[in-house]
Amino acid sequence: MSVAHVDDEVNGDGEVNHTEKVFSNGDIYIGQWATDNPHGNGKYLWSDGCMYYGEWYRGKISGKGKFSWPSGATYEGQFKNAYMNGEGTFTGSLTDTYRGSWIMNRMQGKGSKSYANGDQYEGEWKKGFHDGQGRYHWSNGHQYIGQWKNGKMNGNGTMIWANGNRYDGCWEDGLPKGNGTFHWQDGSFYAGVWSRDQKEQSGKFYPSSSINPHDDWDPHHLFSVEMGECLICEGEEISIFPSDKVFLWSSSEEMPPPRKSSSYRMSVDRRLSNGDNLKDGNTRNVLFGRSLKTTLQPAKRQGVTICKGHKNYELMLNLQLGIRHSVGRPAPTKSLKLKPTAFDTQQKLWTKFPPEGSKHTPPHQSCEFKWKDYCPLVFRTLRKLFNVDPADYMISICGNDALRELSSPGKSGSFFYLTHDDKYMIKTMKKSEVKVLKRMLPAYFEHVKSFENTLVTKFFGLHCVKLSGPIQKKVRFVIMGNLLCTEVPIHRRYDLKGSSHGRITDKAETEIDANTTLKDLDLKFIFRLRKDWFQEFCSQVNKDCDFLEQERIMDYSLLVGISFQESTREAVDEVPELDRTGTTRVSTDTDAVLNPARWASVRLGINMPSRVEFTVRSHETQLIGEPTQEFSDVILFFGIIDILQDYDISKKLEHAYKSFQYDSTSISAVDPRLYSKRFKDFMFRVFADDS
DSSP states (O other), rough: OOEEOTSSSSSSOEEEEEEEETTTSSSSEEEEEETTEEEEEEEETTTTSSSEEEEEEEEEEEEEEEOOOTSOOOEEEEETTEEEEEEEEEETTTEEEEEEEEEEEEEEEEEEEEOTTTTTTEEETTEEEEEEEEEEEEETTTTEEEEETTTEEEEEEEOOTTTTTTEEEEEEEEEEEEEEEOTTTTSSSSEEEEOOSSTTTTTEEOSSSSSSSEEEETTTHHTTTTTGGGOOOOOOOOOOOOGOOOOOOSSSSSSSOOOOOSSSGGGSSSGGGOOOOOOGHHHHHHHTOOOOHHHHHOOOSEEEOOTTTTTHHHHHHHHHHHHHHHHOOOOOOOOOOOGGGOOOOOOOOOEEETTOOOSSSSSSSSSSSEEEOOOOOOOHHHHHHHHOHHHHHHHHSSSOOOOOEEESSOOOOOOOOEEEESSEEEEEOOHHHHHHHHHHHHHHHHHHHOOOOOOOOOOOEEEEEEEEESSEEEEEEEEEOOOOOOSSSOOOEEEOOOOOOTOOOOOOOGGGGTEEOOOOGGGEEEEEEEEHHHHHHHHHHHHHHHHHHHBBBBBOOEEEEEEEETTHHHHHTTTTTTTTOOOOOOOOHHHHHOOGGGGGGGTTBBSSSEEEEEEEETTTSSSOOEEEEEEEEEEEEEEEEEOOOOOOOOHHHHHHHHHHHTTTTSOOOOOOOHHHHHEEEEHHHHHEEEO
């Protein structure tokens, strides 16, 4: 064994040596070493008592290994890029033990867990929670067999108590809800509709020939007594994940120089100026053109706050009053099944809001206006389907904080408003767009109900305000989810259609920032997704495009937000004001990126860890450039937006006019069938399997 302190030189010929390294902060590494980082088998001991022993690949924990915490907790199994990923066993300091599948530090897939209190669970997991089919056995002898969601009993299932009594039926949020039957061991049973709300509870008791009848039993005892003995154990939380740990590979107190695949490739020039192209052999010059300091700053807060005196201040007050009125009304039903009458858009019912108030409306300080709520039951059900809490929804839109108006209207002439917490976007609509949404609403409802991971825009409400005065101007608007609402810093955003004509941003390089929406010909990446996510992506894009094609919709696009994971780490070398402690403290934004707790919200199009491969075009109109084998770790957000443009007469005329001037396949205004095919072909090329 060779023993070297971190200020000693290491062979630079790529040969693997067995070495021991002592770092300035007290960390120790013992094992195989290649050039400038661990490669092979090795042990790393942190000064805080954490330790990893196992396989390494080019400086990263990858392969089989064991990680131990100072508390005595251990994980033994497979790792990928320092994440617990694959098959593995976690044993907590309190003897909680999980054996099964992991994805990105979270229990996901098939697995079993025994808890310190004696409870056991065996079945399916998702994002760290019981999710799918599973069996939970309490230490007191009770057991549940059935469906789970987000760690709670949800769906169809059977609870069997230790005394032999049982409940078979529907569950919601950990409690019986809906149709079900409670059986006693003597053969008596109670069948009906179950709910914790006694007003919704109904059913009938069926006695047996037992000498101990149960006809005096209160069905609500199931919630207050029986279920009180069936609490789900939360288990031990992992204090810090292996992927959180920092390595020091040099004697300085800085992080090592960035890898070849690091994210400063984002400085790639948007256009190949001065004749730079692949044939010239100037790929590296093109890729490493500008510093991170000017290219990868997080987005600044968008919009202008609508304060008193703003031209749209009263409109904002009207909108908030109307939404509070609509959302606050009692819900007639909680079922996801709607009658055809719920989609009736011909109703002419307007609610009048006089300043002094009325029987149904509160007094207010705005002008008099009228309010119309389109298909309220449908949108109420959609909000439930999208797991939107009514109280949170009202606070976001109608709370004490004002809305923010984006600085300029969109291409369609519509105005956009953001809520103070960025969760929701409000868009004013043309009458033609409202007609399209009302027409496609039944199909849209069935589509989003059928496909949980749909990428199409989420609509939460469709409303209209009729302002007072002689003109009685109508302002129609729709409330949508904001796809890029996240604590993770978004460094670049793209609007992608798969067409080339006019699909480049008309801005100087120095004017482009994180709020600039770039287009197809600005894109210099291929997005590489993990194999199972790529397959799910392709499947969902096919389903969503088929739906839009059937509804005669075109001109939609895929909005993509990119967060480069390593940008701040590299910025340590360029921005002197960053903290440079021995642990290489990174910015708050990067802490949010690397925080494993946020992986609980990973789903298709949301918080997806991925890689981008940088590309370079051989000519300016080449839609997708040539791959360079240069990569960067990123987090992706994406979804299909602008889905309310049908192929009407104006678009047909636009297609005919532009076809005379340009290649008809390069323009956006094309038949929905051709648009769908072109969109899918492009997406399945610009997104790829990261194998």
